[in-house]
Amino acid sequence: MLEIKNLHAKIAENGTEILKGITLTVPKGEVHAIMGPNGSGKSTLAYVLAGRSDYEVTSGDILWNGESILELSPDERAAAGVFLAFQYPMEIPGVSTMTFLRTSVNATRKKRGQKEYSTPEFMKIARAAALHLGVKDDMLKRALNVGFSGGEKKRMEVLQMALLEPTLCVLDETDSGLDIDAIKIVSEGANKLRGPDKAMLVITHYQRLLNYITPDKVHVLAHGRIHKTGGKELALELEKTGYAEFTGKAA
Amino acid sequence: MTVAIIKTKAEQALATDFASRRSRLPGTAANAKMRSEAMAAFERAGLPHRRVEAWKYTDLRAALKEISPFAAGEVSDLSEADLQLALGAFASIAADRLVFVNGHYVPALSTSAPQINLFTLGEVLGSGGTLAPLSTDEAMVSLNGALVTDGAIIDIAAGATLTKPILVIAAATGAKPSLTALRHMIKLGAGAAATVIEVHVALDGALASQSNSVLEISTGDKARLTHFLIGLEGPAATHIQTIAATIGADATLNSFQLTVGTGLARNQAFVRFAGERSKLDISGLMLARGREHIDTTLVIDHAVPHCESRELFKTVLDDTARAVFQGKVIVRPDAQKTDGKQMAKALMLSEACEFDSKPELEIYADDVVCGHGATVAEIDPAMMFYLRSRGIPEDQARAMLIESFVGEALDKIDDEGLRELLSGIARDWLSKGHA
Numbered sequence: 132m133l134e135i136k137n138l139h140a141k142i143a144e145n146g147t148e149i150l151k152g153i154t155l156t157v158p159k160g161e162v163h164a165i166m167g168p169n170g171s172g173k174s175t176l177a178y179v180l181a182g183r184s185d186y187e188v189t190s191g192d193i194l195w196n197g198e199s200i201l202e203l204s205p206d207e208r209a210a211a212g213v214f215l216a217f218q219y220p221m222e223i224p225g226v227s228t229m230t231f232l233r234t235s236v237n238a239t240r241k242k243r244g245q246k247e248y249s250t251p252e253f254m255k256i257a258r259a260a261a262l263h264l265g266v267k268d269d270m271l272k273r274a275l276n277v278g279f280s281g282g283e284k285k286r287m288e289v290l291q292m293a294l295l296e297p298t299l300c301v302l303d304e305t306d307s308g309l310d311i312d313a314i315k316i317v318s319e320g321a322n323k324l325r326g327p328d329k330a331m332l333v334i335t336h337y338q339r340l341l342n343y344i345t346p347d348k349v350h351v352l353a354h355g356r357i358h359k360t361g362g363k364e365l366a367l368e369l370e371k372t373g374y375a376e377f378t379g380k381a382a
Numbered sequence: 383m384t385v386a387i388i389k390t391k392a393e394q395a396l397a398t399d400f401a402s403r404r405s406r407l408p409g410t411a412a413n414a415k416m417r418s419e420a421m422a423a424f425e426r427a428g429l430p431h432r433r434v435e436a437w438k439y440t441d442l443r444a445a446l447k448e449i450s451p452f453a454a455g456e457v458s459d460l461s462e463a464d465l466q467l468a469l470g471a472f473a474s475i476a477a478d479r480l481v482f483v484n485g486h487y488v489p490a491l492s493t494s495a496p497q498i499n500l501f502t503l504g505e506v507l508g509s510g511g512t513l514a515p516l517s518t519d520e521a522m523v524s525l526n527g528a529l530v531t532d533g534a535i536i537d538i539a540a541g542a543t544l545t546k547p548i549l550v551i552a553a554a555t556g557a558k559p560s561l562t563a564l565r566h567m568i569k570l571g572a573g574a575a576a577t578v579i580e581v582h583v584a585l586d587g588a589l590a591s592q593s594n595s596v597l598e599i600s601t602g603d604k605a606r607l608t609h610f611l612i613g614l615e616g617p618a619a620t621h622i623q624t625i626a627a628t629i630g631a632d633a634t635l636n637s638f639q640l641t642v643g644t645g646l647a648r649n650q651a652f653v654r655f656a657g658e659r660s661k662l663d664i665s666g667l668m669l670a671r672g673r674e675h676i677d678t679t680l681v682i683d684h685a686v687p688h689c690e691s692r693e694l695f696k697t698v699l700d701d702t703a704r705a706v707f708q709g710k711v712i713v714r715p716d717a718q719k720t721d722g723k724q725m726a727k728a729l730m731l732s733e734a735c736e737f738d739s740k741p742e743l744e745i746y747a748d749d750v751v752c753g754h755g756a757t758v759a760e761i762d763p764a765m766m767f768y769l770r771s772r773g774i775p776e777d778q779a780r781a782m783l784i785e786s787f788v789g790e791a792l793d794k795i796d797d798e799g800l801r802e803l804l805s806g807i808a809r810d811w812l813s814k815g816h817a
Contacts, residue, residue, distance in 0.1 A: 225793075
């Protein structure tokens with residue numbers, strides 16, 4: 132279970148407070164959506180969950196399976212089961228995708244006390260997982276994300292998510308920049324990772340993605356706080372009314 | 383009015399040493415005369431210093447407080463086992479090997495080289511031959527002309543393609559450091575193809591070795607030379623090297639230069655396109671930490687039309703290390719359709735390191751494509767976060783990003799085995815810093 136308790140966070144460099152007291156619980160087996168206007172703090176929440184040092188948590192706590200993860204480094208969080216699918220995945224020139232995936236999976240397995248894969252073992256596993264997501268063999272040989280299209284990058288994120296076997300998945304605007312076909316492929320990949328011991332947080336600006344990944348609950352984030360929580364129908368409602376109600380509220 | 387030039391301690395030591403021991407240097411009376419003239423030219427200029435524009439960032443007069451006695455015929459004891467150890471991975475590559483220890487060819491450590499017409503400069507000078515001086519106003523080339531003891535003369539017949547690379551090793555050893563002056567020549571006849579790997583090493587006890595070598599390259603029409611310059615002399619060593627190359631028509635010259643952890647290194651290359659439609663690639667890596675200083679200075683002279691030059695140097699600096707990249711590209715009025723690109727990129731791992739980059743384009747022709755660029759950056763924190771969010775620990779993520787940075791230059795090496803060997807040297811160096 133993910134428990135976010137009265138979380139406040141600011142930008143470390145200039146002290147601007149972005150998250151102003153978020154309280155949220157996602158039980159295992161559930162998928163929650165976070166929707167909200169631009170600048171509401173959605174991506175900041177995603178980064179803070181993954182441990183990006185550009186943000187500083189000033190008060191509150193984040194508990195995963197009952198334990199605070201605030202003191203954990205990003206790689207320790209990954210080992211603890213946290214996975215963030217980036218809105219803008221980084222391009223890493225000079226590092227082949229396959230090498231990156233193997234390093235990532237083996238480092239995580241090592242920390243989890245699992246046996247590391249040999250190179251041939253891993254290549255088999257990675258290729259099989261890639262096939263499911265329509266990631267071509269050729270992409271695995273190329274430098275990570277370099278020259279990949281928007282859709283290819285997002286598929287690569289979901290491939291990493293599948294290989295790292297996380298228990299808490301945070302999807303940050305995974306639909307942005309994707310056409311409908313790509314959204315379908317990526318959503319199918321994400322849906323496969325739903326399960327009774329997994330919690331998922333889907334961050335999105337538009338309702339569209341939620342047609343494919345059906346949430347158990349929808350939270351509306353504006354001005355760094357959760358303003359409304361409802362069922363999946365809340366997303367459809369927002370599609371009609373927009374965010375004016377929430378942006379107006381705190382202005 | 384005459385200006386009295388005050389000689390530094392190092393310059394005085396050189397002059398005294400030359401006066402007292404010049405008779406031990408090889409060659410006839412004609413050579414002795416040329417040596418005197420070269421020494422006089424050197425003394426007029428003195429060690430290059432910061433007021434000499436080309437040496438602005440590498441002030442040898444200030445840096446070389448001490449200068450070792452020059453090598454002149456002393457027999458050096460170096461076992462095959464010690465040489466193997468110093469060569470590391472280079473010991474095991476399949477190549478014809480020419481070994482120079484403290485400035486002298488050592489046949490016992492070398493292999494026969496049936497594929498080439500090999501002479502050594504020592505032989506030539508010893509048998510009454512003469513050595514034409516290089517026409518240059520470079521003081522360090524003049525000094526080499528005065529003190530040169532030996533060198534490889536690699537003359538490859540027209541049309542010949544070497545099946546194995548030639549490994550030219552300059553090793554420094556012994557209890558007392560010396561100043562060595564080698565002068566190599568690589569000459570490829572028309573249509574010939576060869577790979578020459580030059581490796582500079584210093585053994586324990588010779589860590590403060592000083593070398594001032596010259597390499598002349600001349601490639602005939604349609605010839606193809608792949609050259610490597612590997613500097614592994616260590617943090618107490620001084621390495622000065624001048625390459626003077628002339629490229630014929632339809633020819634290719636690739637030179638990859640890896641300088642790793644050398645106290646003070648200056649690699650300067652003067653390359654002239656003498657024939658049309660030829661290609662040049664000079665690329666490399668400079669890796670420095672501690673107080674090391676590495677300087678790469680290139681002058682590419684597009685004297686004829688339709689030639690292409692590429693330069694890509696990647697630098698990684700830590701602690702208070704300093705690196706210099708100076709790249710001058712001259713495009714003469716007749717050199718239409720010249721295609722020249724130059725890029726220097728540095729990655730700074732500490733706040734106190736320094737990178738000086740000076741590109742210079744002198745373009746006198748109007749129908750050319752020429753570009754240059756330079757970047758200086760730290761490790762990108764966003765990339766670090768991305769890798770770490772995928773479970774990769776900090777040290778490993780950092781190493782991956784540095785490797786990816788240097789990889790772009792290493793990718794210039796076509797031969798997979800050599801690329802892997804050089805990558806291994808770079809990886810070893812990187813892993814020593816942040817283990």
